[in-house]
Amino acid sequence: MTASSTTPYIVSTNRNTSDRLHIGGQPAGGGTNPFATPAGCCKDCMSRDYCVGSQLSALSDSQPLPLLRHNHTLGYREHLFREGDAPEAIYVLKSGAVKLYLMSEDGGEQVVSFYMPGEVLGLDALGTDAHRSSAMVLERACFCVIPLASLDRVPGCHQVLYKLLSMELVRDHHTIELITKKDAEAKMANFLVDLSQRFRTRGYSGSRFNLSMKRTEIGSYLGLAVETVSRILTRFQDEGLLQVQRRQICIVNFARLEKLAGYGALHWQAQNTAKTGSVSLF
Amino acid sequence: MTASSTTPYIVSTNRNTSDRLHIGGQPAGGGTNPFATPAGCCKDCMSRDYCVGSQLSALSDSQPLPLLRHNHTLGYREHLFREGDAPEAIYVLKSGAVKLYLMSEDGGEQVVSFYMPGEVLGLDALGTDAHRSSAMVLERACFCVIPLASLDRVPGCHQVLYKLLSMELVRDHHTIELITKKDAEAKMANFLVDLSQRFRTRGYSGSRFNLSMKRTEIGSYLGLAVETVSRILTRFQDEGLLQVQRRQICIVNFARLEKLAGYGALHWQAQNTAKTGSVSLF
DNA sequence: CGATAGGTTGACCGACATCAACCGACGTGG
DNA sequence: CCACGTCGGTTGATGTCGGTCAACCTATCG
The missing domain is CATH 1.10.10.10 (Winged helix-like DNA-binding domain superfamily/Winged helix DNA-binding domain)
Incomplete structure (x- = not known):
């Protein structure tokens, strides 16, 4: 191993070491924890441009999002929530990586999706009394935690939440297509x-x-x-x-x-491999 | 075929005839259209007990749900909405059956889910500007149509919508598990x-x-x-x-x-076939 | 009555799961 | 520091489930 021994392309990166708060690429900031949210407000957050969660507090730009506990961090294999837990908040992933999965009674686990910084977790329990899936940290992660109770106080939050929820639905539908076809x-x-x-x-x-x-x-x-x-x-x-x-x-x-x-799928999908334009199902 | 020729179990039923507004089983009411919603209100609707949509207007029980266009009906192969359509409403299926599907550019279609009376369609476009899937009628269907514009006027509707949305999400997750494992x-x-x-x-x-x-x-x-x-x-x-x-x-x-x-799955799931208790993944 | 769409059945075979062995990295304890 | 166990990953050999192709059947409808 120790990288670049056989392939010149790959630069050795420190994985899973404690100081590694980002995934992939180079850390975009030089400080101690570049992902620390300034003041419970997204205004000065460096992830703002791609963070779907920031749309939430964009609504209340003038004053910071109330009751936003920020910089909650979890280590490898720790759980953000588990199947059966009562929903308490929604979580914006700021750094690290998380997997969402189901547990079958026989112990087999089914990974449902992977989350990257800027994406929102916990939406699938919004109106319900219990999480139906578990979220486990794959790479030391840092979250903005928005308690459900505080959501009401964010005017206009519903539009944003609906959008996030339906985006997740659409994503799942594409996953289904991917898996079956x-x-x-x-x-x-x-x-x-x-x-x-x-x-x-x-x-x-x-x-x-x-x-x-x-x-x-x-x-x-x-x-x-x-x-x-x-x-x-x-x-x-x-x-x-x-x-x-x-x-x-x-x-x-x-x-x-x-x-x-x-293309390159199950044969009946093939045919017109001629098309060269960008495909991008996603 | 012509039913009951070989199997005594099956009673011939009239499928796809114009007067058939229900799916499966016996019609529960004798009238002309037993599924007609009385007054744009769920209070007297016979589907009320199982209709997830009824939770919406249960909120405004005193006065009927405003702006609820009801008894919108579509025939076989007609579309409730298509990929790309601008979202206008959410639809409570009152009778009949509907499939939700995606269209790949090569013409192949991917069925994502089937809907039965009492279930709600169109939620996956709630916060967005366009439907990302199409809904086609499989069996002459009758809907309650709730225009998006009128949703705001239903106090407390958000909790219900969140719940419906997350239920759909959970359903999709189970589908994913089903399909992959x-x-x-x-x-x-x-x-x-x-x-x-x-x-x-x-x-x-x-x-x-x-x-x-x-x-x-x-x-x-x-x-x-x-x-x-x-x-x-x-x-x-x-x-x-x-x-x-x-x-x-x-x-x-x-x-x-x-x-x-x-059980009976891909072998590594088998093992404890001993368990006899009800399984019910759903 | 023929045309068409949906459904069934059989023969074949290939993609992928399964089984098994092995390897490197990493952590722990002597 | 090395021995060892464990875990994640790779590779090969083998078997099989289910996809593909093709023919046929049945219901329905103009």
Whole structure:
């Protein structure tokens, strides 16, 4: 290991060390904790431009969002909430990475989605009495916590929450489509393209990043066996699409990956591979 | 075919005839259109007890829900809304059946979910500027239409809407689990058990009903080929689990079907088949 | 009556799960 | 510091579930 021994593309990055508060790319700020929210208000927050949560407090720009507990941090494998917990707040992920998953009675877990900085967790319990899924930290994470009780006091918050909720629904629908209609290769390509784009949006490199989840979790999310995930990753590498070393990914040929993501599916989807335009299901 | 020729269990039912406003089971009322909402108010609506939409106007029980256009009806294959349409309202399905689906650029369609009377459509576009999915009528349907503009005037509606939205989210998560972790048999069993329970909730028979969707649509929803759906259905019949004739289903051994639905998955889920208690993922 | 759409059935085979062995990284304790 | 166990990841061999192709059946409708 120790990076860059075999592949010059990949720069060694410190993963899972305690001081690492960001995911992927370079830390965008130099300070101690660049992701600390200034005053319980998004106005001066550096994540503001891509943070979907910031739309909430954008409403109350004049005065800071009340009752916003900020800079709540959790370490690897800690839970933000678990199935059955009573909903108390919604959480804006500021840094790190989180997975949302279901637990079947037999112990098997089903990863439902991965969350990146700027995304909002806990919405799926909004009107209910209990969380129906668990959220576990994959990479030391820092949150803005907005207690449900305080939401009422944010005028106009509903529009924003509705939007976030429906965005999540739409995302899930795409996930369903991805899982049912595409073959393993397309699933992986899609997954990587999606990650890449989300990293880029956040100001990180879209071509060099590291995965915050293990193969098992990718497999669970995409409905593939670990071995398949591994194999496809190395196949992609052999074909010159990307470089991979454990969790570190370096996308070499994004266009081709994108093409694989869009078509290359279960045969009846194929046909017009001619189309070259950007596909981008997401 | 012509019903009951081979299987004594199944009673011939008139499908898709113009006067048939309900799905499955027997019509619960004798009149002309038993599903006509009385006065734009849920108070006297016969679907009230199971209608999740009724929670909305329950809030404003004293005076009827304002601006509620009711008894909007659509025929087979008509669209309630399409991908790209600007959201105008939310729709409570009063009778009939609807499918929600996505269209991939290559023309393939992905069924995302099926809706039954009492369920609410259009929530996934609430905070947004366009529908991201299409809703097509599978069986002549009748809706209560609640224009988005009028929602504000219903005090306390947000709690209800949040709840509906998160319920939908949770449902989708279960769908994802179903699709990724279970084998074809378990998927079908799950699908049927789910349908059965929803019918029962609505006062119809949970053991004898007919499907409002064709095999293709079931296949798309579950991520299976049509042929597989067909084969598994006949296998279930051969094993004495149910009787099937085209769209008509009569569940004979519900317990065993339920067991298949819960476990019987991809091997690593098996193990403790000993447990006999009710499984009910849904 | 023929045309068409939905559904069933059989034969075949390929993608992917499964099983098993192995490897490197990492943490712990002697 | 090394031995060792554990965990995550890779790779190969093998089996099989379910997708694909093709033919056929049945109901429905003009």
